[in-house]
Amino acid sequence: MERIREGAASIGVGGGVFYNPKMGKLRDISILLLRAAKIRKAKLLDATAATGIRGIRYALEAGVVDTTMLDINSAAYRNAKANARLNRVKANVLGKSLQDFAGSAQRAFDAIDLDPFGSPAPLVYDALRLSKDGTILMVTATDTATLCGAEGSACQRIYGAKPIHNELCHEGGVRILLNFIARNAGQFNFGIEPLLSIADMHYMRVFVRLHRGAREATASVGSGGFVAYCSRCHNFAYKKGVVAQPDTTCNNCGARMQAYGPMWLGALKDAKLVSEMAALSSKYGEGTKRFVTLLNEELDIPFFYSVPKATSYLKMGSIPIDKVVNALGKRHSVSRTHFEKDVIKTTAGIGDVLAAVAKAK
Numbered sequence: 001m002e003r004i005r006e007g008a009a010s011i012g013v014g015g016g017v018f019y020n021p022k023m024g025k026l027r028d029i030s031i032l033l034l035r036a037a038k039i040r041k042a043k044l045l046d047a048t049a050a051t052g053i054r055g056i057r058y059a060l061e062a063g064v065v066d067t068t069m070l071d072i073n074s075a076a077y078r079n080a081k082a083n084a085r086l087n088r089v090k091a092n093v094l095g096k097s098l099q100d101f102a103g104s105a106q107r108a109f110d111a112i113d114l115d116p117f118g119s120p121a122p123l124v125y126d127a128l129r130l131s132k133d134g135t136i137l138m139v140t141a142t143d144t145a146t147l148c149g150a151e152g153s154a155c156q157r158i159y160g161a162k163p164i165h166n167e168l169c170h171e172g173g174v175r176i177l178l179n180f181i182a183r184n185a186g187q188f189n190f191g192i193e194p195l196l197s198i199a200d201m202h203y204m205r206v207f208v209r210l211h212r213g214a215r216e217a218t219a220s221v222g223s224g225g226f227v228a229y230c231s232r233c234h235n236f237a238y239k240k241g242v243v244a245q246p247d248t249t250c251n252n253c254g255a256r257m258q259a260y261g262p263m264w265l266g267a268l269k270d271a272k273l274v275s276e277m278a279a280l281s282s283k284y285g286e287g288t289k290r291f292v293t294l295l296n297e298e299l300d301i302p303f304f305y306s307v308p309k310a311t312s313y314l315k316m317g318s319i320p321i322d323k324v325v326n327a328l329g330k331r332h333s334v335s336r337t338h339f340e341k342d343v344i345k346t347t348a349g350i351g352d353v354l355a356a357v358a359k360a361k
């Protein structure tokens with residue numbers, strides 16, 4: 001058994017139990033989020049614990065006082081139990097599935113972490129059974145080929161959405177996942193408030209706060225809707241609503257646009273919370289700090305324009321992206337985004353973006 005240090009935890013890793021050191025940055029971000037959310041004396045469920053690294057770090061670093069960890073795999077269960085003891089974290093560690101646990105648990109949790117292999121879809125319903133007003137759900141998806149549309153039929157089957165495998169697909173996948181959570185939460189009379197939404201490396205991760213109430217639930221289901229995407233000039237449009245009908249003719253080039261969704265079209269983050277996370281990130285590693293800064297500076301509006309797609313549509317050679325950012329920045333809000341390189345989030349429409357790209361030669 002190898003001994004690993006991560007954050008304030010020291011754990012034993014081995015025996016085939018899953019541990020990916022590259023996900024340390026994402027665990028840092030989850031801790032920063034719970035710290036910024038000022039969860040006090042919280043009761044947390046790490047529903048897919050593996051080594052127990054998350055549950056242990058939340059207890060040591062994020063002020064969680066009541067930790068429950070589950071794993072369906074018996075080697076993982078034993079490993080998480082031993083690691084909790086090693087770190088003097090008093091945790092209730094159980095070798096059972098989330099589904100079994102949700103049927104027998106007596107009380108709801110303040111925060112629930114879902115980090116399964118592949119799709120979290122089969123676990124969301126049971127996490128909601130263990131939730132209450134104010135619960136923070138933290139959900140990882142590694143079925144990114146499905147959510148990004150490389151496996152389109154799986155996305156329709158699992159998430160009830162039609163994806164497009166295009167330059168928008170990482171942000172689109174995050175929005176499809178959020179809409180899936182909102183639709184499930186609606187059954188329990190919960191609305192969702194996204195606190196932070198990420199697509200990075202091979203995963204997506206969303207953090208949402210649940211708000212109990214029929215009005216909240218109806219409003220958040222109504223924040224879903226459809227996107228229309230133009231594969232000729234890379235324009236997009238969107239409309240919220242359960243039976244939304246966005247225009248399907250591109251207002252830039254006149255081509256017929258493709259339907260994309262349904263997906264969440266509301267905010268992807270709580271700006272105040274993410275700025276607090278950035279302020280707290282100084283003690284973390286460079287990778288974590290840089291990533292949180294980017295998340296903090298990003299405009300929270302649906303989608304972006306790809307500069308390479310725009311130059312190829314305009315039949316131009318490549319141009320420096322900063323020139324386009326500066327030109328647009330004189331009249332519009334503009335930011336980069338963690339979702340994609342060489343793209344621009346902006347309040348400008350495609351006409352202004354194409355004009356700025358054309359001038360940046």
Ligand SMILES: C[S@@+](CC[C@H](N)C(=O)[O-])C[C@H]1O[C@@H](n2cnc3c(N)ncnc32)[C@H](O)[C@@H]1O
Pocket residue numbers: 018019020023027047048049050051052053054070071072073076096097098099115116117123
């Ligand atoms: C990707 S690993 C978790 C990694 C861990 N959260 C970390 O940060 O290192 C997924 C774990 O979830 C467990 N698992 C899968 N389905 C489960 C279920 N329905 N209930 C509880 N645990 C489950 C697996 O046995 C596996 O150990």
Ligand SMILES: [Zn+2]
Pocket residue numbers: 230231232233234235250251252253254255
């Ligand atoms: Zn078009």
